[in-house]
Amino acid sequence: MTFSAVMEHVAQGFEAAGALALVVGLLWSLLVAVRVWREQGGRRAYRALRETFGGVLLLGLEILVAADLIRTVAVTPTLNSVAVLGLIVLIRTFLSFSLQVEIDGVPPWRRAAASGLSTIAHAAQANRTGGRADQQR
Known part of the structure; x- marks a missing residue:
C-alpha cells in the first residue's frame, strides 16, 4: 500500500469522524434542548x-478542514488542489467566524468586553437594580 493510499484512508477517516461528530452532536444538542425546555421553558431551550x-458545527468544520488538508497535502499536492483547499478553508473560516459571532453574540474583537469581569459587573448591576443593568440608582 502506497503512502498516498494510506493518506487517502486517513482523510476518509477524518471525514467520517466529522460527519459522526455532526450527527452525534445534533442528537446531543436536541437532548440538551429538551432538558432545558422541561426545566426553564421554550426560549431558553431554543x-x-x-x-x-x-x-458542534464549529467542531465538525474543523475536523472536515483537517480531512481536506490531509488530502491536499499528502494525496494530491498539485497547484489546482491547493487552490481548491484555499477556497474551502476560506469558506469554512467565514462560516466558523459567523457561527462564533452567532453563538457569542459579539465579534471576536469585542469578546473581552462581553466576558469575564464585565459580565460579572453587568450581572451584579442588574441584581442591584432589580433586573435592569442600564437603570441608574
Whole structure:
C-alpha cells in the first residue's frame, strides 16, 4: 500500500469522524434542548439548542478542514488542489467566524468586553437594580 493510499484512508477517516461528530452532536444538542425546555421553558431551550449545536458545527468544520488538508497535502499536492483547499478553508473560516459571532453574540474583537469581569459587573448591576443593568440608582 502506497503512502498516498494510506493518506487517502486517513482523510476518509477524518471525514467520517466529522460527519459522526455532526450527527452525534445534533442528537446531543436536541437532548440538551429538551432538558432545558422541561426545566426553564421554550426560549431558553431554543438558545441552548443554538449554542450547543453551533459549537458542534464549529467542531465538525474543523475536523472536515483537517480531512481536506490531509488530502491536499499528502494525496494530491498539485497547484489546482491547493487552490481548491484555499477556497474551502476560506469558506469554512467565514462560516466558523459567523457561527462564533452567532453563538457569542459579539465579534471576536469585542469578546473581552462581553466576558469575564464585565459580565460579572453587568450581572451584579442588574441584581442591584432589580433586573435592569442600564437603570441608574
